[in-house]
Amino acid sequence: MKTIVLLFILATTIATSHGLDLDHGKENKIVPRELKAFSSAHYERDIRCSSWRLGVETNNIIRFKTVPAKCKDYIRNYFLGDQSRADTKAVLSEAYSYAKSLDIIKGANYTWVFDIDETLLSNIEYYADRGFGTIPHNATDFNKWIEKGKLPALPHSLKLYNKLLALDIKIAIITERPETQHKITVKNLWNVGYRKYAKIIFKDTKKEIYKGKTTLVYKLAERKKLEKEGFKIIGNIGDQWSDILGTSTAVRSFKLPNPLFYVA
Amino acid sequence: MKTIVLLFILATTIATSHGLDLDHGKENKIVPRELKAFSSAHYERDIRCSSWRLGVETNNIIRFKTVPAKCKDYIRNYFLGDQSRADTKAVLSEAYSYAKSLDIIKGANYTWVFDIDETLLSNIEYYADRGFGTIPHNATDFNKWIEKGKLPALPHSLKLYNKLLALDIKIAIITERPETQHKITVKNLWNVGYRKYAKIIFKDTKKEIYKGKTTLVYKLAERKKLEKEGFKIIGNIGDQWSDILGTSTAVRSFKLPNPLFYVA
Structure with missing residues (x-):
């Protein structure tokens, strides 16, 4: 139990300091929240949203109507972090x-x-x-x-x-x-x-x-x-x-x- | 001990998946390597090097002679990640x-x-x-x-x-x-x-x-x-x-x- 608590604290601290979003535990009750936050899916999403943001800032990606839905958390973290x-x-x-x-x-x-x-x-x-x-x-x-x-x-x-x-x-x-x-x-x-x-x-x-x-x-x-x-x-x-x-x-x-x- | 080992594994996994550099334990033997990797100094450095990189890519930062020395690890991770x-x-x-x-x-x-x-x-x-x-x-x-x-x-x-x-x-x-x-x-x-x-x-x-x-x-x-x-x-x-x-x-x-x- 002590291990789990420590893990959770560490995970939360690191996640917050890296602008990750931990609030994703709703759909799947089996995977613990603190581990899911670091799944490869999250990592891939952040990598791709970071590329999207760079593409926009460098005028490579133009005429976009909205921020891609999958990048909402990434962009929120960008501003709130x-x-x-x-x-x-x-x-x-x-x-x-x-x-x-x-x-x-x-x-x-x-x-x-x-x-x-x-x-x-x-x-x-x-x-x-x-x-x-x-x-x-x-x-x-x-x-x-x-x-x-x-x-x-x-x-x-x-x-x-x-x-x-x-x-x-x-x-x-x-x-x-x-x-x-x-x-x-x-x-x-x-x-x-x-x-x-x-x-x-x-x-x-x-x-x-x-x-x-x-x-x-x-x-x-x-x-x-x-x-x-x-x-x-x-x-x-x-x-x-x-x-x-x-x-x-x-x-x-x-x-x-x-x-x-x-x-x- | 079990806790420390688990923490180290988790920390290493997360650090690697976020392209952080863990090889910084040489100068200070007191702070354990896996914790030092997530110190606020590291976080601040990565934030600032990320701003520097964006500045370069958007043509805001021009005529630089070299990558700032403090961003060497950040830039290495950018390419190797x-x-x-x-x-x-x-x-x-x-x-x-x-x-x-x-x-x-x-x-x-x-x-x-x-x-x-x-x-x-x-x-x-x-x-x-x-x-x-x-x-x-x-x-x-x-x-x-x-x-x-x-x-x-x-x-x-x-x-x-x-x-x-x-x-x-x-x-x-x-x-x-x-x-x-x-x-x-x-x-x-x-x-x-x-x-x-x-x-x-x-x-x-x-x-x-x-x-x-x-x-x-x-x-x-x-x-x-x-x-x-x-x-x-x-x-x-x-x-x-x-x-x-x-x-x-x-x-x-x-x-x-x-x-x-x-x-x-």
Whole structure:
């Protein structure tokens, strides 16, 4: 009995520290819970879900509608464990090292472009309540959530934002949110600490110039406009490849992790 | 005693199945080996090395000279465990799904670009003997290895290569290897099964047109030449972002994992 208890404690500790999910004992009462957690099936699943996540982050896996159902626990553990925060921190620390290395010329309009959702602000609470990306996107439901204006800042993004301002770098925000969400967005940003920026650009749904266009096309067109206005885009950060690829790209771009959804 | 033995067996099994390294008991005789393997220091290290690897794969961390010394065991486990193979397989399976989805027009010169090192052929044996990327690159030593012409194929790349040929897609190989390695390279490729390609392009060191230029500049210039010659580049695959980014890009590009070294 002592052995079993010790085994269970060790297994639980290791499983938790490796972000594994132990809550899988319901279907099969014969296999003890603490052993089942380490079955080869679990191991295989985590290996494959890790490959899936890497595929998404490297732009190899594109246009996915939902997170694969079998990866729900894996993605939940990714966010609730330490890995997601560590990954985000690593990107933002690299971004700051780059910014610091620049020879900033005063008044030269050096500009850093930020995306909003999953970059400045986090919707993780929304997705946590809806299966961590495994449920198809519902625009009505999502817009209701956005309209609450209660999104928290990604802590490391806020730090970078303030550090860039201190370096005399201008901020331009380009979001795929529509102009109708302008007011609530600015309020939400203000409340969590994003208060100073040279530009904030919404996907103008009134003029419909970007109707049917991808976010990639919209964002590169807006970056081009910024360049024409005299902004020198030295940095760009977003959670989607469509935030940073294309033309009029920044001198250096940074891709924040986001294995929850895909925006073309 | 029975408990300790059981704990050790369980710990070893779990550690191995999670690609952890148990061989760390040398410095400290007080902490038992099987417990030390799961210390928080190890956990923290693996989290941070995982973030480092993701940073490299997503082009956030660039121009690194060596793999961080503290990540040597992590990177070794990545290659000797199942994750590296699974990651590679996921990319190549995505690439094939894309190729299959195309409406291939006979005689339309649809072309797929391949890189050689860490894409068609693997140097993992070389790096395994030299600290898994933690030792600075030595060109003389590396060229000696290449000149042996004994590199194995990446099995999943060879599969994709043959499947693309079967789909009537042409192959173009662009490598940063110099023209002086032309003969041994072709021989090596032939011996492991890469026998049919429309083009093989080496970084021409004689004309010195690319001297001092990055691989990115060389490769995009060569892709542009291919386009002018009538090749329609529908796919491109490499282990470095410099293989696929820039202009004259393929309709879709694929980034194979490589946390060992960086080529600008």
